[in-house]
Amino acid sequence: MAYWLFKSEPDVWGWDAQVAKGDKGEQWDGVRNYQARNNMREMKLGEKGFFYHSRSGLEIVGIVEVCAEAHPDTTTDDPRWECVDIKALRPFTVPVSLDAIKADERLSDMVLVKNSRLSVQPVTEQEWQIICEMGQTDP
DNA sequence: GCCAACGTTGGC
């Protein structure tokens, strides 16, 4: 069981928008980066990920679940781009800020810290546990 | 809003 992290600008597509889609979820479209796409191809039904607000949020605000595996991105005719569907699972009791993540030595290898530009990224099980604890939320 | 870092494109 792998864990993931999805980044989005809250002004464009935030947690509230994701929650509003309910259990059907929504495709994570618009990704035009091979690394991010490859990560989505790896995702299996039922795997979980963090939902992170970039730019004007800079914090992890909730947990999402993959509810459809990789399929063509319907927002483009270019067959190279695929995406998964995700649905909101539960919000964090306490959002976990980028500052808090950077301040924790155990999280210094996180992709979020090392490669801030990757919008869909893997999270290790250890990182998953630590961050859920920080957010006072069930993993 | 700025700009560094990174990814992609395209001419050679």
Place this chain on the structure above:
DNA sequence: GCCAACGTTGGC
């Protein structure tokens, strides 16, 4: 296949 130019992302 290299690399300069360009576009985008995202922290600050």
